[in-house]
Amino acid sequence: MAQKVPFVQFNNDLKFPIFGLGTWKSPPGEVTQAVKNAIDAGYRHIDCAHVYGNETEVGAALKEKIQEGVVKREDLYITSKLWNTFHRPDLIEPAIKTTLCNLGLEYLDLYLIHWPQAYKEDEGLFPEKDGKTVYSDVDYVDTWKGMEKLVKKCLTKSIGVSNFNHEQIDRVLAIAEIKPVTNQVECHPYLNQKKLIEYCKSKDIVITAYSPLGSPDRPWAKPGDPQLMDDPKLKEIAQKYGKTTAHILLRYNVQRGLITIPKSVTKSRIEQNIDIFDFELKNEDMECIDTFDCNGRFCHLNWIKDHKYYPFNIEY
Ligand SMILES: NC(=O)C1=CN([C@@H]2O[C@H](COP(=O)(O)OP(=O)(O)OC[C@H]3O[C@@H](n4cnc5c(N)ncnc54)[C@H](OP(=O)(O)O)[C@@H]3O)[C@@H](O)[C@H]2O)C=CC1
Numbered sequence: 486m487a488q489k490v491p492f493v494q495f496n497n498d499l500k501f502p503i504f505g506l507g508t509w510k511s512p513p514g515e516v517t518q519a520v521k522n523a524i525d526a527g528y529r530h531i532d533c534a535h536v537y538g539n540e541t542e543v544g545a546a547l548k549e550k551i552q553e554g555v556v557k558r559e560d561l562y563i564t565s566k567l568w569n570t571f572h573r574p575d576l577i578e579p580a581i582k583t584t585l586c587n588l589g590l591e592y593l594d595l596y597l598i599h600w601p602q603a604y605k606e607d608e609g610l611f612p613e614k615d616g617k618t619v620y621s622d623v624d625y626v627d628t629w630k631g632m633e634k635l636v637k638k639c640l641t642k643s644i645g646v647s648n649f650n651h652e653q654i655d656r657v658l659a660i661a662e663i664k665p666v667t668n669q670v671e672c673h674p675y676l677n678q679k680k681l682i683e684y685c686k687s688k689d690i691v692i693t694a695y696s697p698l699g700s701p702d703r704p705w706a707k708p709g710d711p712q713l714m715d716d717p718k719l720k721e722i723a724q725k726y727g728k729t730t731a732h733i734l735l736r737y738n739v740q741r742g743l744i745t746i747p748k749s750v751t752k753s754r755i756e757q758n759i760d761i762f763d764f765e766l767k768n769e770d771m772e773c774i775d776t777f778d779c780n781g782r783f784c785h786l787n788w789i790k791d792h793k794y795y796p797f798n799i800e801y
């Protein structure tokens with residue numbers, strides 16, 4: 486049976502499902518079926534990005550489910566993200582139009598600046614020289630002004646940021662006519678983002694938690710790296726509740742009021758992951774999980790840490 490997912494309210498009064506499906510690394514040949522399975526299971530929020538290289542295949546699933554009458558467009562909440570090579574103001578509208586065309590949609594529900602740091606334009610998605618990413622010095626504050634135009638043109642309902650630290654959000658807020666509704670960042674027990682969450686809450690910005698299961702399939706994972714889902718302390722808590730470790734990880738984020746977007750292309754896991762709205766973690770267990778924080782960032786992109794806008798060189 487399809488699960489019902491609660492909504493959060495954004496600072497622009499629009500509502501958004503607190504739970505969605507991630508699509509990074511979902512192979513184009515598998516993502517259409519994954520999104521269809523997700524919609525059948527009750528997912529209405531799909532997290533996409535141009536750089537994931539699979540928006541056309543995600544769009545095929547949306548089209549099919551709308552045509553079948555399973556959902557209407559207005560029941561779906563689709564996020565995409567502006568990639569780092571398109572930060573220059575004249576490239577922003579063409580970028581969202583490419584994404585809309587790939588997804589087969591007339592508007593997005595949410596469009597995010599994917600990262601604060603820009604890369605050199607016009608040389609592919611990952612411009613490189615001598616094995617090193619080539620940067621652009623476009624300031625994300627100028628990019629934000631371009632994002633606001635997309636709302637005015639009804640190309641997206643809401644706009645937000647991703648991977649921004651609190652100083653970068655402050656700079657955006659200082660010039661914003663339209664405030665970011667969310668900051669999408671990595672968040673799970675090893676990196677619980679307590680300070681960034683408090684800061685964003687004080688500005689009425691909701692956190693979206695990515696890699697909530699520890700992103701075991703990230704391309705730069707090495708043998709011997711910590712595996713969040715294998716943590717014995719989390720396994721023990723899961724056993725106590727008669728749930729899986731994935732359930733505990735996802736419930737932990739949702740219970741903190743964070744929008745949470747696990748990725749899976751496996752039908753049984755897609756169904757399992759959304760099944761977290763019929764139990765609550767006790768306060769003592771939430772507090773115990775809080776203590777697992779160890780600044781354990783899986784998606785660090787530390788090979789670009791010399792970029793002037795690399796976000797993770799300060800505490801939060
Ligand atoms: N804004 C940004 O910069 C970023 C955004 N994101 C977004 O967040 C989403 C989620 O993060 P992601 O890094 O993909 O990683 P997740 O933490 O969601 O982990 C995904 C992995 O966990 C596996 N998995 C899923 N469910 C279960 C389960 N119940 N039991 C065991 N294994 C499971 C998946 O396998 P399988 O698919 O084989 O089932 C996959 O290998 C991304 O897909 C993307 O949409 C992520 C990183 C950065």
Ligand SMILES: CC(=O)C(C)=O
Nearest residue numbers: 509534536599600784
């Ligand atoms: C997964 C993702 O969104 C990255 C690495 O930018």
